[in-house]
Amino acid sequence: MSNYSITPLHPETAAAHLFHVRQVAPLVHCITNDVVQEITANVLLAVGASPAMVVAPEEASHFAALASALSINIGTPRQETLQAMHLAVKSAVKNHVPWVLDPVAAGVIAWRDQMINGLIALNPTAIRANASEIKALAGFGQGGKGVDSTDSSESAIDAALALARKTGAIVCVTGETDYITDGKEILSVSGGSRKTTMVVGTGCSLSAMVAAFLAQTEHPLQAAASACALAKLAAHQAASVASGPGSFKVAYIDALNLIQAKDFY
């Protein structure tokens, strides 16, 4: 294990970044998987961002240049969508638009890993993934069970550091506790609810939230961690009122919208 120290994200930081994202109301260009389109859009709207799923190769490049941030999720890739992703990412990088990669199911299938590595080579501002995925990308493990992690987030801290240093990206490894690192500092966010894992798209939409928080910020590490903190707090609030995963999802989206900066204290 490496020698490192972990700093819990300060509530005031999360509060300031939430306030900021609601002021910016960022336009978030999303190219995501078939399963989580709706929840991703609704999560972004709840947070105060403006989602736009622009997926055609003919317009992806143009649109990414107009966007405040770009969110790329590799869940259900098609050749046409993959082409749009590359065009959007290149345009984002050229126009200094921050972009986030969600490398769904990294480490399970070689073809998918190749595709993910092709995107990592385009310098994501941040990578948000579960422990099994981060370990696989860092060359520390074998991937999880399908799209689900089989490892704790703690066990992926070394891998997250290594991946951040290798790629220059902020790496967010989310789980029971989230760890967010730029390869130097490590921030942690705890809280949340296990019910989060029973609703599809909570992780994928968190990646899009990270993109929203990265818009127009000078503190990307803190911004990414603040997105994680908002998700944790919303999940905690939702779990306290929900009876099962159906009502949890509804309450989670409500909470993302209703939480105010002061609620972090």
Place this chain on the structure above:
Amino acid sequence: MSNYSITPLHPETAAAHLFHVRQVAPLVHCITNDVVQEITANVLLAVGASPAMVVAPEEASHFAALASALSINIGTPRQETLQAMHLAVKSAVKNHVPWVLDPVAAGVIAWRDQMINGLIALNPTAIRANASEIKALAGFGQGGKGVDSTDSSESAIDAALALARKTGAIVCVTGETDYITDGKEILSVSGGSRKTTMVVGTGCSLSAMVAAFLAQTEHPLQAAASACALAKLAAHQAASVASGPGSFKVAYIDALNLIQAKDFY
């Protein structure tokens, strides 16, 4: 500004059209975007219609001829889907099946506008869009922020009239107040809730509702306005019980189903 008068939709008219759509139980053929597939189907089911997302070019033409109405939404176009749209629309027109166009994000990207204009050339029965989109289509403005409007619906009345006259379509410009025009008369529908804008697909699914209401009617202008009135009333009811956008969406779908003709009075 043009010289025109606006007539609020009469509650009895909305009531009669709701009664009618529940009796007809129209089969609504939808080719819509990746994000709003589920809410569109659930909204149509709630209203009493039967949704069918038939998207393959091989069957779109055949199916449109069987349908009571056709709803086309350009949100996330792909070449294959676009081909299916053209086949479905041509079949609908040939078979006197009313069809509705939702020109998502018109005015933002030239490629998309070209695609939208190609569909408008096929004579939609109605066009349902937000103010920025209607202005862009009428040549009066520059489009909104991504998929969201940056203009009030009031400011798009002239554009709606011009677009209706140019295309022969009924134009529904929806916003805080909805305006529905055939280029001669203008009907208005007010009420609703701002929370509607925080749930993805409320606009897109309204376009599909307009299609459902256009099935087997001899009063298409009133039918389209009645669909808008049902959406407004459902949103109003939902807002009174919802705490945030998650619960608003649930209550909105409930209300669409539970509202009876008499509730318009």
Place this chain on the structure above:
Amino acid sequence: MSNYSITPLHPETAAAHLFHVRQVAPLVHCITNDVVQEITANVLLAVGASPAMVVAPEEASHFAALASALSINIGTPRQETLQAMHLAVKSAVKNHVPWVLDPVAAGVIAWRDQMINGLIALNPTAIRANASEIKALAGFGQGGKGVDSTDSSESAIDAALALARKTGAIVCVTGETDYITDGKEILSVSGGSRKTTMVVGTGCSLSAMVAAFLAQTEHPLQAAASACALAKLAAHQAASVASGPGSFKVAYIDALNLIQAKDFY
């Protein structure tokens, strides 16, 4: 009408199979239609399974071999997806992974029927469909209204028996009462709620639940019927608390998660 006897599924059997599926926590590979991606994943998660929508031809074969079960739904076919379906199914069969076919809208369009028959030729472990679809596949009828059944499930029992004998698959014809047959025995499951038909994807996600229940079982007929029994019980519970289809969907997913083996008694 054939001479046959129908046995109601024993509550203890349903209880045992629910217990089993939660222990196995099967990885269910799904290739399904555009509309029901999210509800299918959430239903599987609620039940205790692990969904994975792996749809690219490049990885479908590899992934199906890793999965506990495979669920194929033909709702919105594309050439690319159809190719992935064939690759996944062949891999599943080769690796003794059970697979379920949901032949959406069979009997409505010749092109679609041809595609469905091509999949049936690959020997599904089970076929789950509504009465109109089962009749059409057995050559007993003409299909329903779009994707909805126009026939009662009772009226499709003969067709279900014939289809099971012809294909070797377990056939589940679902409706007000569900009938599940291997061509010899017929099990029935009653209860449920008519509200189920007002939420898109309740049928499609039941097919995926059948796949989950078929994982690692030696009693596939009982397993398939138990999936139907869980859906019926969850729908019954949901209907008792829901006011409309929006809240019914939320309560249905909650119930799928909260129901315990003992609740079948």
